Amino acid sequence: MSMARPDAALEQDLARFTEEVRVALGPALACVALHGSAAGDDWVASRSDVNTIVVVGRVTLDVLDALAPVVARWRPRGFAPPLVMDDEYLAQARDSFPMELEDIRARHRVLTGSDPFAALTIDRAALRTECEREARGKLLRLRTLYVEAASAPNHVERLMVDSLKTFLVVLRHLLRLRDGTGSETFADTLARGEALLGSLPVMRRLLAKRSGTPVTAGTGRKEFGAYLAEVERIVTAVDTLDA
DSSP states (O other): OOOOOOOHHHHHHHHHHHHHHHHHHGGGEEEEEEEGGGGTTOOOTTTOOBEEEEEESSOOHHHHHHHHHHHHHHGGGTBOOOEEEEHHHHHHSTTTSHHHHHHHHHSEEEEEEOOSSTTOOOOHHHHHHHHHHHHHHHHHHHHHHHHHHTTOHHHHHHHHHHHHHHHHHHHHHHHHHHHSOOOSSHHHHHHHHHHHHOOOHHHHHHHHHHTTOOOOOOOTHHHHHHHHHHHHHHHHHHHTTTO
């Protein structure tokens, strides 16, 4: 199962976006970087946003105001509003958002400027704490959203597809905490997760659907029950990581 990298048209858009940010911010700009699926092999043209990061010397209201019209122009073209950071934030947020910063460190591409992410170090204890918090919080939300969607089988299917990425990210960090290495793609993460936890067939079907592969639709309540059990296995593995 493979997903495409961004095509030539998107690469041209990235170049134009980067130039507009450079002109808008001038000497305040330190870096524009691409992160998330567009920086790796999980890009899905019909589904994935373009996720960028803008790093400046210091985030001020003037910086945000200067970025606002650029973001407004590019939002309809699938560019998510960028993360706006400065050196102080990167130094102080490593213990608060280690999952997010570790994912950026592991998978990003500098579009202009210097790279402030390559040398980031993440505290394992902080990563372990956030991983469990995210796992349990997203499980709680999944159960709540099912109660709302249960009367419509197509809504249940959409809920599973939409939530899959969240739990694959948790699984990626569980694997990283166990052996110190991460997986580049969701397909790799799922394969390694199955080696650890056993078969995850519902997640495998959902990932194929997310990538655009034609697959048979799920069976509503029964399928969700199996998916929920797979998610709970991941949460338990995170919870007992250091037991």
